Amino acid sequence: MKDSVLNHALDQQPRLIETLKTLVACPSVGADPAMAEGMEDARNLLETRLAEMGFQNRQRLTPPDGSGQPALYGERLEAPGKPTILIYAHYDVQPADPLEKWETPPFEAVERDGRLYGRGISDDKAPMLIALESLAAFIAVDGKLPVNVKLLIEGEEETGSPSLPAILETHRDLLQADAVLSADGARWRPDLVALNVGSRGNTGFEVRVQTAAQDLHSGRYGGIVANPLHVLSSLIASLHDADGHIAAEGFYDGVVAPTEAERAEIDAIPFDEGATFSAIGAKPSGEAGYSSLERLWMRPTVDVNGMWGGYIGAGSKTVIPNEAFAKLTMRLVPGQDPQSAKEAVINHLRANLPATATLEISGERGQGGAYAVPAGHPLLAAAVAALEHTSGETPLKVRIGASLPLTEIVSRLLGLDTVMFSFALSDENFHAPNEFFRLSSIPDGLASWVQILREIAKTSPAQYSAYRRA
Amino acid sequence: MKDSVLNHALDQQPRLIETLKTLVACPSVGADPAMAEGMEDARNLLETRLAEMGFQNRQRLTPPDGSGQPALYGERLEAPGKPTILIYAHYDVQPADPLEKWETPPFEAVERDGRLYGRGISDDKAPMLIALESLAAFIAVDGKLPVNVKLLIEGEEETGSPSLPAILETHRDLLQADAVLSADGARWRPDLVALNVGSRGNTGFEVRVQTAAQDLHSGRYGGIVANPLHVLSSLIASLHDADGHIAAEGFYDGVVAPTEAERAEIDAIPFDEGATFSAIGAKPSGEAGYSSLERLWMRPTVDVNGMWGGYIGAGSKTVIPNEAFAKLTMRLVPGQDPQSAKEAVINHLRANLPATATLEISGERGQGGAYAVPAGHPLLAAAVAALEHTSGETPLKVRIGASLPLTEIVSRLLGLDTVMFSFALSDENFHAPNEFFRLSSIPDGLASWVQILREIAKTSPAQYSAYRRA
Numbered sequence: 001m002k003d004s005v006l007n008h009a010l011d012q013q014p015r016l017i018e019t020l021k022t023l024v025a026c027p028s029v030g031a032d033p034a035m036a037e038g039m040e041d042a043r044n045l046l047e048t049r050l051a052e053m054g055f056q057n058r059q060r061l062t063p064p065d066g067s068g069q070p071a072l073y074g075e076r077l078e079a080p081g082k083p084t085i086l087i088y089a090h091y092d093v094q095p096a097d098p099l100e101k102w103e104t105p106p107f108e109a110v111e112r113d114g115r116l117y118g119r120g121i122s123d124d125k126a127p128m129l130i131a132l133e134s135l136a137a138f139i140a141v142d143g144k145l146p147v148n149v150k151l152l153i154e155g156e157e158e159t160g161s162p163s164l165p166a167i168l169e170t171h172r173d174l175l176q177a178d179a180v181l182s183a184d185g186a187r188w189r190p191d192l193v194a195l196n197v198g199s200r201g202n203t204g205f206e207v208r209v210q211t212a213a214q215d216l217h218s219g220r221y222g223g224i225v226a227n228p229l230h231v232l233s234s235l236i237a238s239l240h241d242a243d244g245h246i247a248a249e250g251f252y253d254g255v256v257a258p259t260e261a262e263r264a265e266i267d268a269i270p271f272d273e274g275a276t277f278s279a280i281g282a283k284p285s286g287e288a289g290y291s292s293l294e295r296l297w298m299r300p301t302v303d304v305n306g307m308w309g310g311y312i313g314a315g316s317k318t319v320i321p322n323e324a325f326a327k328l329t330m331r332l333v334p335g336q337d338p339q340s341a342k343e344a345v346i347n348h349l350r351a352n353l354p355a356t357a358t359l360e361i362s363g364e365r366g367q368g369g370a371y372a373v374p375a376g377h378p379l380l381a382a383a384v385a386a387l388e389h390t391s392g393e394t395p396l397k398v399r400i401g402a403s404l405p406l407t408e409i410v411s412r413l414l415g416l417d418t419v420m421f422s423f424a425l426s427d428e429n430f431h432a433p434n435e436f437f438r439l440s441s442i443p444d445g446l447a448s449w450v451q452i453l454r455e456i457a458k459t460s461p462a463q464y465s466a467y468r469r470a
Numbered sequence: 471m472k473d474s475v476l477n478h479a480l481d482q483q484p485r486l487i488e489t490l491k492t493l494v495a496c497p498s499v500g501a502d503p504a505m506a507e508g509m510e511d512a513r514n515l516l517e518t519r520l521a522e523m524g525f526q527n528r529q530r531l532t533p534p535d536g537s538g539q540p541a542l543y544g545e546r547l548e549a550p551g552k553p554t555i556l557i558y559a560h561y562d563v564q565p566a567d568p569l570e571k572w573e574t575p576p577f578e579a580v581e582r583d584g585r586l587y588g589r590g591i592s593d594d595k596a597p598m599l600i601a602l603e604s605l606a607a608f609i610a611v612d613g614k615l616p617v618n619v620k621l622l623i624e625g626e627e628e629t630g631s632p633s634l635p636a637i638l639e640t641h642r643d644l645l646q647a648d649a650v651l652s653a654d655g656a657r658w659r660p661d662l663v664a665l666n667v668g669s670r671g672n673t674g675f676e677v678r679v680q681t682a683a684q685d686l687h688s689g690r691y692g693g694i695v696a697n698p699l700h701v702l703s704s705l706i707a708s709l710h711d712a713d714g715h716i717a718a719e720g721f722y723d724g725v726v727a728p729t730e731a732e733r734a735e736i737d738a739i740p741f742d743e744g745a746t747f748s749a750i751g752a753k754p755s756g757e758a759g760y761s762s763l764e765r766l767w768m769r770p771t772v773d774v775n776g777m778w779g780g781y782i783g784a785g786s787k788t789v790i791p792n793e794a795f796a797k798l799t800m801r802l803v804p805g806q807d808p809q810s811a812k813e814a815v816i817n818h819l820r821a822n823l824p825a826t827a828t829l830e831i832s833g834e835r836g837q838g839g840a841y842a843v844p845a846g847h848p849l850l851a852a853a854v855a856a857l858e859h860t861s862g863e864t865p866l867k868v869r870i871g872a873s874l875p876l877t878e879i880v881s882r883l884l885g886l887d888t889v890m891f892s893f894a895l896s897d898e899n900f901h902a903p904n905e906f907f908r909l910s911s912i913p914d915g916l917a918s919w920v921q922i923l924r925e926i927a928k929t930s931p932a933q934y935s936a937y938r939r940a
Contacts, residue, residue: 211752211755218771218799219870219873223765224762230774234707239700283695292694296692303692304703306780307782308778309777311775316799327781331688354755400689401688
């Protein structure tokens with residue numbers, strides 16, 4: 001069967017790679033003010049390409065005060081009766097430090113062994129260009145897109161998307177769509193055809209326990225005053241029971257237990273537990289009654305990320321410190337309200353605090369809920385169908401234990417669901433030296449994007465309305 | 471009643487203060503190599519004074535290799551049939567840092583409001599000179615001392631007496647005596663006539679808990695690996711039960727419970743618990759069934775002096791660290807063997823370690839047992855009688871919660887008991903800026919030292935032999 005659109009897309013791969021090399025050569029490190037020119041170069045390159053592709057209403061989106069790195073916007077709304085899809089990507093990249101660990105210069109895309117190396121190439125310049133060039137193929141061959149497309153290309157993803165909520169709120173009408181398809185994210189493993197259908201939320205705080213006005217000498221006060229490190233240790237120890245359940249009352253409020261079907265689905269996923277744990281020199285641990293993947297994807301956590309107090313230099317000092325500190329974060333699952341979950345843990349600490357100590361909570365963190373694509377969502381069905389078409393396999397539905405702020409922000413502010421459809425792979429060193437992208441992912445990605453656009457074209461806006469929350 | 475010796479001693483106070491000022495002007499900070507000259511000046515000054523006083527066999531004592539700061543030795547053995555007392559003091563002082571917190575220069579003795587300020591003046595240059603000048607008064611008036619005296623003036627007390635054990639072992643014959651009388655130490659409180667009859671021992675170690683080969687991201691591993699800060703917190707929490715007893719099996723081995731008489735004695739000591747705790751902004755805490763003074767003096771402790779792991783900088787980092795650390799020390803009471811007590815705690819940690827973590831013990835510390843002067847010891851009786859004579863009150867028998875390595879080292883290596891007979895007061899800022907010594911303590915101290923030498927002269931060497939252990 002001749003597929004003119006896909007053939008065109010595949011034929012254009014040399015051009016895609018050329019564009020990708022030019023884009024990698026723009027050092028678009030948003031965190032580094034010295035690289036403002038690289039950010040602007042990346043924006044100009046993308047805006048030029050969007051203009052070439054006939055995208056209209058092109059503009060830079062910012063919060064009302066114009067602050068932050070602008071997001072790029074463009075639209076082609078030329079498929080009456082078809083769904084409108086907001087395609088998300090980002091043009092900013094992580095800093096390249098530590099530079100000395102790069103085998104080739106980070107802002108020069110270099111090919112080795114079927115891979116292209118460069119900062120931001122996998123996260124997410126190549127996946128973004130795959131999405132854009134699949135659109136370009138429809139435009140070149142058919143003269144138009146099969147669905148209505150709005151593009152939102154963010155410039156602050158790697159710095160925590162501080163302006164994104166304000167951009168979504170300010171440009172709510174402009175950004176209205178039926179669903180969001182993200183060219184950012186990552187496929188789980190090279191050996192699996194999989195779709196990510198959920199991520200955990202997160203929240204956190206910092207705690208300070210104080211037992212005296214000053215540090216005390218253990219000879220003069222040892223045994224007659226409370227030691228804040230003992231108090232804090234007891235509080236931390238009390239957060240989990242012997243089975244690894246979190247003991248804070250109310251913490252699990254709203255958590256929906258995984259269904260038997262979901263558990264069976266997870267259980268069916270090939271997962272080499274031995275290899276996973278031996279790679280990190282650790283042993284499986286966690287909540288009783290759940291497998292490792294269930295723990296990671298379906299169960300919330302409380303973790304101390306840092307803890308300190310007293311004398312931590314060389315040698316010994318017989319001090320009873322007067323204060324002790326810990327930084328805690330939580331990973332949350334669907335159904336949990338981040339604020340309530342955080343307060344449950346704080347209330348537990350307060351309830352277990354002995355009368356000899358005081359407790360101070362600080363360190364407000366950004367927080368967000370977990371996210372899961374509804375099982376029946378038409379965009380998810382389109383993604384499944386696209387991957388079945390290109391791979392011949394039914395993709396496994398996987399989740400991630402980390403948080404994807406985009407999905408939660410878009411859900412909360414636009415009421416839309418998001419499907420992650422990146423062709424990065426999770427081992428491609430993003431956020432680390434020697435980031436790379438597999439050249440073989442380019443034809444895979446183009447074929448899948450061409451197909452998902454066709455699958456979406458088979459759906460109607462009405463199918464999405466049941467899922468839209470705003 | 472005319473007391474020529476005491477009168478002579480009191481008449482010589484201006485000279486004592488002059489000598490004290492000269493001695494304070496020698497910056498004898500043993501820890502600071504740049505102050506070697508100050509150490510030598512202090513030694514020379516004391517040696518000159520000992521020569522003037524007719525002390526014989528004067529020499530500098532070191533370990534066989536000549537390392538470390540020498541201790542000064544001298545003897546007057548001219549009281550046949552009388553006990554031989556080893557009088558201990560030290561000529562080194564703490565560093566003066568932080569210099570900016572001193573109101574007057576630390577190495578210049580300045581008088582203000584009935585106090586002399588200067589580094590080392592209370593710890594223990596003034597108490598040492600009080601002891602020496604009381605001896606000088608006997609020599610000046612009677613031509614001889616009432617008991618046999620050996621002087622040992624150490625130069626490494628403030629740096630932990632690293633050479634003292636080797637000095638005692640090397641010069642064991644030279645230093646043989648019936649008991650040790652220390653001009654170092656401190657009276658507990660200005661408002662109480664008291665003798666210190668016991669101190670706690672100490673030991674310690676450092677612990678490292680490891681759960682993985684590297685730090686892990688809480689999104690990728692949260693919930694499936696053990697968090698070493700949780701493991702360490704649980705271990706620390708497990709060290710004490712709900713009543714504040716130490717839960718490590720065997721830790722209390724050998725501990726002799728305080729007798730009813732001892733408890734009554736302690737209970738009779740005026741102790742303003744409210745004032746003590748409000749001064750440090752803390753609340754009473756500790757082992758159930760004991761008063762604060764019993765906890766401090768008669769009960770052993772385990773304290774975490776420092777604990778750390780993970781991210782402890784500003785903000786948040788969603789890391790699961792792979793290791794966590796704690797520094798622990800113990801305070802020990804009579805009957806406890808330091809090594810066994812330490813091993814009991816280490817064994818407890820190992821026994822409670824989950825299979826997901828490994829434990830490493832390091833940080834060998836100097837350690838020593840608790841010390842208590844035997845209740846019937848003749849030197850203790852002499853001290854009681856001397857204080858009754860000078861104050862008209864029976865001194866209270868108090869202990870300290872801290873450790874006095876001298877007493878334990880002398881007991882272990884020379885088999886001798888030590889009575890602390892310093893006229894420093896514990897509020898005189900030793901080891902801190904603006905160290906001072908009350909001028910009023912000089913006549914008190916001289917009278918008490920003159921009297922204790924007379925009281926010792928009433929005893930016979932045979933009375934001591936039952937207590938000598940080597």
